Each structure stands twice: as structure tokens, then as C-alpha cells.
Amino acid sequence: MDIFNTNTLINEQTGNLAFKLFTFEGNGQFCSVNRLNYYSLIWIKRGKGVAKIDFAEYDFSQDTMFAITPYQPFVFIEKERLGGVVLNFHPDFFCIHKHHEQVACNGVLFNNIYNPPMLCVNDDSRNNFEMLISQMKAEVQKSDLAQYELLVSYLKIFLINASRNKVQQQPEVLATVPESNEPFKLQKLKNLIETHYRTKHSASEYAELLNISPKALAKIIKSHFNKTLTNMITERIIIEAKRELYLTNKSVKEIAYTLGYDDEHYFSRFFKNKVDISPTLYRETVGFARANS
Template sequence: MLSQSVYTLVNQQNGNLSFKVFEFDNSSYFDHIQRNNYFTLIIITSGEGLAKVDLCEYSFKENTLFAFYPYQPFMLASEGPLTGISIQFHHDFFCIYRHHREIAANGILFNNIYQQPFILLDQNNRQILLNIVGEIVNELKMEALRKDEVLVSYLKIFLVLATRIKLEQQSIKSVNGNDKQLLIIQDLRNAIEDNFRTKHSASDYADMLHVTPVVLSRAAKNHFNMTLSDLITERIIVEAKRELYLTDKTVKEIAYELGYDDEYYFSRVFKGKTDVSPQLYRDTIGFNKGA
């Protein structure tokens, strides 16, 4: 599809990568752990393998769309040929947090601790998304007025359509699932969303939902492929990232609002999940004061 393998847009103010589209024809691009400071979208056009994401493993095949948020650890291992196309963009180019009402991608495509980080594409959806990528590439080739705005528009369309596809697949999965377990899982999701700032232990949520920790942990593992403790911590980290990017609150203030009296313990928890400190995350991802 692409006559040239890599197209990029650089931030003229700081020289950093803002936006990139590239085609890959082997597994070497992603066969080692990635912790990128930008969003990554990957469409697998042929091949299959094993994706390692955070602490989980998922089998994948062609016509899979992956969506990874900044500093999310992932790698794609494939024994045979692997081809596809990747879009990468920095917060400074397009901030998912700021535009969540327009595209609804944050919490569905990205930063969704409750869902697997990929969707399956049928032939029609695959072609629609690849056509948008083609338009993006054409725009990147041009030296034209307000290129950034056109690229952002295409990116929004891509993200909205991908979000629709994921929502449809979630709906189908819910209809076909086990009603009793799904009820427990929904109660758990609601409990975490309402209480993650103050309650951090698995036993807190077991008591709240009137089930044993073993039952709740098993449900979390079956549905989220994560331990219950990791699920709670991931939700805290997602909120911490949002606060670090969108506000001018100190790390100490953010830690306190998320239920940590010890700023340094919070920083260790954050770094354990992201490999960077809260301050480095803010400095590297970009910081919009007064948001």
C-alpha cells in the first residue's frame, strides 16, 4: 500500500516526533519490549503470534488492531512473517485526554484496564481503516497549508471508527457471556471506579461485594487476565497519568488524592508499573498547564 515505508511529522518547536506512519514486513520492529512515550496503533495485515502486554499474553492473527497508550509495555512475538502498518502519535500532537468527549477513545481503545488491548477487524472494517491510513500518508507526502489539522481530522475519524468496532465487539461478548460472572464483574468494575482513590486492597472489594477474595480474584483473572491487585493498581495509574498530564498539581498532591499519604511510596508504585517516575512521565509526555 505504501510506496515508501516511513512517513513522519516533527514538532518544529522541540524537534520531537509528533506523528509517524510506517509499514513493517517482519517481526523485528516489535519483538522486544516497547515502552514508548507516545500512542501506538498497529494493524496486523498478515501473520500471527503472541502479544505480551503489561503482565498478560494474548494470541493474535491477521486483521487485528492493537492500541497501546504511552509507556504501556508490549511486544509482538511471531514465529513466521509478520506484516502490518503502525501509526504513532505524541500527546503534544493529539491529546486523547483532552478530546475524549469527541472521540470516546480514552477508556475504550486506550487506558482500558477492563478490556483486551486489541480488536478484530472483518474485511470491510480493515479496508475502511487502511483507506484512512492511505489518506494520512498522502497528506504526509504533501507540503500543504495546515497539514497538522488535516492529519488530526483523519486520526479522529480512525479512532472513532475503531472505537465503534470495539464497542460492538464488547456488546456481543456481553450477550454471549455467563450472566452470573458478568454480574460480579460489572459490580467489581463499578466498585473500583467509585473507590479506587481510597480503597487499594483486594480484600476491600471482596468485602464490599460480599464475595470471598478467592471468588473475586478468579473472576478478575478470567475476565481481565489480571490479578485483582493489578487491576486496582492499573486504575490508579491511569488516573495518575491523566492528572500528571492535564493539571499542574504536584506529585505529592496527586498521590494524596489517590489515597497515598507517602509521596515516595506512590512514586515507587507508579515507576513499578511504567518504568518511569511520575515527574519524568510528566516531563516526557508533555504538560499542559491550566488545563
């Protein structure tokens, strides 16, 4: 694949990527499974295909933007030649957990197990995104005073705009009460997962709480979320495990216990099976106890 106009900042302390902005043509970088240790915003400006992200598949066409979290597996199957822009940033460069109140993208753009990790770039937002990308590109090529602060400011604006667009297109992202177009049991299921994911890990337990057969619940979930309940529970556990590994100095054993696993080694195998690396290596590559730094 031909990648051009690549602009990268490296963390001088760790030697790892901090911020990267590049345009691409073709599907070479995305045709095999990616598991990156930073956040990615991938704007497909041309072409169409199928995205496989975590446990679900999504058809997409031009002007679709994907929001991918660290070590979230994804692959794009190209149907028409792809082209677009990619914005990568490491949690050490900008932590969405730490700055949640400022940009409100966590749970909207990223880490939302109930909605597709994508949005449509409409006519109103396209010019804003293009302008911000140009500003970030110009700034990353400099070594001027307060370069980091200015880049973070542009990134915040970009994330806020993307989050607003997604909420406008998918208002159920922020819904806290049952919607007429979504069965009440699914709304109740969301609440139950958020309440019990640390202690209840099987689909049958949630079916019992909802007083519905596991088979009937599975059918409803598949039609609305395009994934299984087991996968949704797993995703929610992994999201919390990643958050704890990044934001706290808790040991892996403590985190495992918090998430309902008495056996640290079983939890570590579970995490590695889903994320492809161990909890310890995740902490080493993504970050550790940065919230108060």
C-alpha cells in the same frame, strides 16, 4: 526488521515525535519490551503470535489491531512472520483526553482495564482504514497549508471507526448494567473499582465489599479478565496518575495524595516500578497542562 514507507512529523518546539506512520515486516521492533511515550495503533495484517501487554497475554492472528497508550509495556512473540502498519501519535499532537467528546476513544480503544486492548479488523472496516492510511501518508509527505489540521481530522476519523468496531465486537465495553454473560459480582466489582480506587488499593478490601472470599474472587477475575485484581487496581491508578500528570499542573505530591498515597516518595517509586520512569519524567516526555492550550 525491514521497516519501509516511514513517514514522520517532528514537533519543532520539543524535537520529539509528533506523528508517524509506517509499514513493517517481521517482529524485530516488537520482540523486546516497548515503552513508548506516544500512542500506537498497530495493525497486524499478516502473521500470528502472542501479545504481552501490561499484565496479560493475548493470542492474535492477522487483521488484529492493538491500541497502546504512552509507556504501556508490550511485546509481541511471533509464531508466523508478522507484517502490518503502525500509526503513532504523541499526546501533544492529539490529546484523547481533551477531545474525548469528539472521538470517544478514551475508555474504549485506550485506557480500558476490563477489556483486551485490541480489535478485529473486519471486511467492512478494512477498506476504510486503508483509505485513511493512504490519505494520512499522502498528507504527511506534504508541507502544505493546514497540514496539522488535516492530519488530525484523518486521525479523528480513524479513531472513531476503530472505536465503533471495538464496541460492535465487544459491546460490554460500554455496558453500564449487568450482562447475562458476565457474573453480577464482576459488574459490581467494576463499579467498586471506579468508586474506590483512590482509597482502596488491596484486593482483600474489594473482596470484603463484595462479601466473597479473596480466593473465590481471584478465580472469577482470572477467568474473565486474564489478570489479577491487584493488577487491575494498579492499572486503574496508573491511568489516573498519567491523566493528572498530563492534563493538570498539580504537583506529584498533590496527585499522590489524590490517589490515596500520603507519601510522595512511595507513590513515585510505585509509579516508576509500573511505568519504568518517574512521574516527573513522564510529565516532561508526554506533556504537561495541555488541556487548555
